[in-house]
Amino acid sequence: MNQLHYREQGTSIRTLFLVGLCIALMFVDQRFNHLEVVRSNISLVLSPIRYLVSLPAITGSWANEWLSSHIELLNENSALKAKGRILNARLQKMQVLKAENTRLRNMLGSSRKLADQVIVAELLSVDQNPYRQLIEINKGTFDGVELGLAVIDDFGVMGQVIHVNQYTATTILISDPEHAIPVQFIRSGTRSVAFGNGSVDQLELRYLPATADIKVNDQLVTSGLGGRFPADYPVATVISITKDLTHGFVSVLAKPLARLDSSREVLVVKSNNGLAAE
Amino acid sequence: MLNLRYFVIFLSLLVGLILMILPLPDPVQIYRPNWVALILIYWNMALPRRVGPWIAFFIGIVVDTSQGTLLGQHALALVIIIYINQIFHQRIRVMSLVQQAIYVFGLLVISQVIIVWVEGIMGRPPPLLAFFSAPFIGMLIWPWVFVLLRDIRRKANIS
The missing domain is CATH 2.40.10.350 (Rod shape-determining protein MreC, domain 2)
Incomplete structure (x- = not known):
């Protein structure tokens, strides 16, 4: 029954404290890590x-x-295979280029890595x-x-x-x-x-x-x-x-x-x- | 009984949190009501001794983490509206659902203003439409939240 007439004295002070805490938190969060x-x-x-x-x-x-149906999968599969082949072909060229690039960079004395993990x-x-x-x-x-x-x-x-x-x-x-x-x-x-x-x-x-x-x-x-x-x-x-x-x-x-x-x-x-x- | 009581309150807040994180298509996103605020307002109105500013603060911090906002931003908004609610809760309890909904709209606008102010201080331009649309949807949803949570509270016999 006391829930009906509930008013606690400390609520205002507690709220004021929490508001201050929030503002402090936001400040610290924005400025520091x-x-x-x-x-x-x-x-x-x-x-x-x-x-x-x-x-x-x-x-x-x-x-x-x-x-997804069998045919769709087959289509997708063949499309992917085709794409894979094209990418492989490009890759062959890439490898040559990469080797060349590394060689040139070595000649320039630059140590930048090409491949990132x-x-x-x-x-x-x-x-x-x-x-x-x-x-x-x-x-x-x-x-x-x-x-x-x-x-x-x-x-x-x-x-x-x-x-x-x-x-x-x-x-x-x-x-x-x-x-x-x-x-x-x-x-x-x-x-x-x-x-x-x-x-x-x-x-x-x-x-x-x-x-x-x-x-x-x-x-x-x-x-x-x-x-x-x-x-x-x-x-x-x-x-x-x-x-x-x-x-x-x-x-x-x-x-x-x-x-x-x-x-x-x-x-x-x-x-x-x-x-x-x- | 004590454990069940807190479990039900905790569970409802968790559901609110999930509803806040749930992905929505971009255009609908600004209409997402502040579920956590609605649920907190209900529990604070029904059980002011159990659910007060401290719980609002902690839930706010969790919301801030889940939304990537400044720690304390939603917490500040929730603490302030729960404080206001705590002052008026006796008068609000006896109001009709429509009157309550209008009052809840006011609270949600206040929380929205606080959140937008902080965004503004941070230098992010707040979209204007979002300003009133989310509290407005919140107002429309309030009667359902109220009735649902009241029934749950009565079934679980929490007081």
Whole structure:
């Protein structure tokens, strides 16, 4: 019965204390890395839920495979074989080129490694915060995923790992408003930084000089500066160039090559080609 | 009996959390109601002594982890609306479901304002439509949440 007339004296003070605690937590979380342990432990506890939530999608694709007809499978098989043959043919050429490249690099005295080690991971869930662009993947420290590693799909760079626990990792996409990636134009060699702006099909390159040699459809690759992303992975294609005459800058919009909103299989790139100093 | 009581409350919050994580197609996402807030408001209204600011705080931290927001962002919003709810819970209990739903809309807007403020301080532009749509859906869902949880509470004999 006392539930009906319940008013505790301490509630206000307790609430005030908790509000202060929240504000302090947010401050510390934004400025420092100390709370990473807390985060990774809570998300470890949450990882069964994440698996549970991604279960319908997994069962769906499993059932799809199970139920797809014999003929479809045969067709797919022959298509894949054809693709495999083409890739093999290209690979032969690649090996020659690779050998040549290594030789040339040796001659130049540069020690950059060509092959990066990768970990194959699958998408678990997309974080449901409309302001952020984060995805969860199903590999964690047990599989060798570390903080800051680059994540790519078959088309280009997707993002980098920002939180990791034993079994899962959170990846920030290059289109997140808080993310920036150092890039280089293949054609002209101009270096710049591509910022996310919150929409999955756009990256912004700000403050490029108006004289910079940029055209629509130019390809952008990672420059490897800063040491986070390995160099020379494709990032985006230029889709529009706007001249800001009053300030003498151009702002460039580019479309990410990676399928940020539809890739289910991703690769975590392990080595940082000798540039990393972390 | 004590264990069962907390187990039921915990289970309902867990279901709320799953509903918050469940993947939705992009255009529908901004309409996702704050399930955890709805469930917390109910338990706080029914059992203010058992479910108060501390539980709101811990659940908020878990939501923050699962959504990749700043630790403390959802916690702050939940603590504040649970505090307001704790002050008014006796008056709200006797209201009709429609009046309750309007009151809950107010609480959800307050929590949304707090979350959007923090996003704004962080320098992320909040989409405007999302601002009222999620609390609005929350308001429409409240009567169902209320009736469902009340029945569960009576069946499980929690007080």
